[in-house]
Amino acid sequence: MKTSLRRVVCAVLAVWIVGVASVPAAFAIDPVEMSDPVLQERYRALTHELRCMQCQNQSIADSPVGLAGDLRREVRELLSAGKTDDEVREYMRARYGDFILFRPRMVAQTLWLWLAPVLLMLLGLFAAWRVVQRRRALVTDDGFDDEGGDR
Amino acid sequence: MKYLIPAGVFALLVVVLAIGIQRAPSKNVIPSALIGKPAPTWSLPVIASNQSPTPASFDSERLRGRWFVFNVWGTWCPECKVEHPMLLEMARQKKLPLIGLDWKDDDAAARRWLESLGDPYDVVVADRDGRTAIDFGVYGAPETFLIDDRGVVVYKHVGAMNPDVWQREFLARLPTAAPSDGTQGQP
Numbered sequence: 001m002k003t004s005l006r007r008v009v010c011a012v013l014a015v016w017i018v019g020v021a022s023v024p025a026a027f028a029i030d031p032v033e034m035s036d037p038v039l040q041e042r043y044r045a046l047t048h049e050l051r052c053m054q055c056q057n058q059s060i061a062d063s064p065v066g067l068a069g070d071l072r073r074e075v076r077e078l079l080s081a082g083k084t085d086d087e088v089r090e091y092m093r094a095r096y097g098d099f100i101l102f103r104p105r106m107v108a109q110t111l112w113l114w115l116a117p118v119l120l121m122l123l124g125l126f127a128a129w130r131v132v133q134r135r136r137a138l139v140t141d142d143g144f145d146d147e148g149g150d151r
Numbered sequence: 152m153k154y155l156i157p158a159g160v161f162a163l164l165v166v167v168l169a170i171g172i173q174r175a176p177s178k179n180v181i182p183s184a185l186i187g188k189p190a191p192t193w194s195l196p197v198i199a200s201n202q203s204p205t206p207a208s209f210d211s212e213r214l215r216g217r218w219f220v221f222n223v224w225g226t227w228c229p230e231c232k233v234e235h236p237m238l239l240e241m242a243r244q245k246k247l248p249l250i251g252l253d254w255k256d257d258d259a260a261a262r263r264w265l266e267s268l269g270d271p272y273d274v275v276v277a278d279r280d281g282r283t284a285i286d287f288g289v290y291g292a293p294e295t296f297l298i299d300d301r302g303v304v305v306y307k308h309v310g311a312m313n314p315d316v317w318q319r320e321f322l323a324r325l326p327t328a329a330p331s332d333g334t335q336g337q338p
Contacts, residue, residue: 053181053290066255067290070281095288097184 004135008128030061030072039079046075046088049102059102183296183307184288190221190296190304191286195276198253198261202274209274214298218325219248221296222272222312223284225256226264228292234311235268241317242271247297247325251275254284254292297321 030047034040047061052068060068060075071092078088092100104110185191194210222238224231242249251272253261258277265275278284287296290309297306297320305324308316 067281067285070255070285074282074285093184095184095285096290097181097288099181 004132008132012125012128032072032076034076034079042085043075043079046079046085047072050075050089050092051100051102053096053100180309181290183304185296185304186307188304190298190302191283192302193276193278193283193286195252195278195283196258198251198258198275198277199265199270199272200274201270201272209276211302214248214250215302216300217248218297218299219250220321221250221252221287221298223252223254223287223289223292223294223296225254225292226260227256228254230311231293232268234293235271237312237314237317238271239269240314241312246322248273252283252287253277254289255279255281297324 034043044061048059050060050071052058052060052063052065052071054065054067055063058068060071074091075088078091083091089101093105098104098107098110104113106114190211192211194208197206197209199205200209220241224234238249241247249272251274253275255278261275261277265272287294293311295308295312296304299305306320308320
């Protein structure tokens with residue numbers, strides 16, 4: 001029993017780590033640096049979470065197309081004008097809709113986007129738990145202990 | 152009995168994927184965030200107009216009080232060339248004023264384009280740095296907006312205009328007392 005449970009936990013952790021570690025590599029599409037390092041860091045972060053509307057699976061930081069360049073310019077100017085990160089996101093959302101945000105807002109329309117992964121995870125854990133329970137029952141019925149793990 | 156759960160999951164997956172495939176053609180078109188909201192205002196240099204002399208600049212305020220079509224294009228855009236005959240047809244019908252936004256383009260190239268292919272626009276203004284297009288949430292030319300007499304965005308079409316869209320999504324949305332009394336040429 002212990003072994004199977006441990007395996008389940010290990011599998012879950014492995015999936016988790018792979019997901020977290022696969023952070024997209026940064027491309028050197030955008031040569032512009034803002035003079036203020038604090039602004040530059042915010043600029044870098046913001047442009048990575050805004051979608052390039054023409055290419056759709058890239059952020060505006062990673063895309064060489066003209067519109068992405070224009071949107072980066074807008075972000076720089078808004079930041080220089082003292083806007084907060086949220087104000088920049090809202091500026092983009094007002095024009096291009098929720099679709100431009102790689103990290104969508106939590107509203108009624110996008111609720112399933114946020115809840116689905118948690119629900120699927122719970123479903124998976126429940127299924128795993130069921131399998132473990134069944135195997136444990138099997139082992140006890142046969143009169144074996146669980147030291148051998150899988151037979 | 153043993154396969155009930157896997158079969159159920161499979162059936163669910165089939166349903167979800169079937170819905171996804173059915174809706175796929177419309178997925179490329181991202182709905183405009185501006186529908187039902189006031190259209191952005193602008194004041195831009197004029198490339199061409201049917202007024203003489205051609206004014207140096209044109210302000211969107213001058214369109215207030217009438218329905219009009221706002222078409223985003225550029226000479227660098229192949230689909231715009233495909234669309235052009237349809238714009239000429241729309242202009243010929245004189246049902247709505249047609250305003251052109253020449254997006255990140257060369258003024259001289261735009262004038263040559265209009266001379267050689269014909270000019271369907273009442274006014275064409277130049278969005279040289281692309282800011283007005285961003286205000287309109289434009290992500291690819293051509294895009295065509297229908298804007299009402301209060302200056303509210305009623306509809307946006309992405310891609311080349313065609314007779315079906317023109318009839319069903321533009322003309323059909325006009326109030327019955329449509330400004331079909333030859334408003335063309337007024338702005």
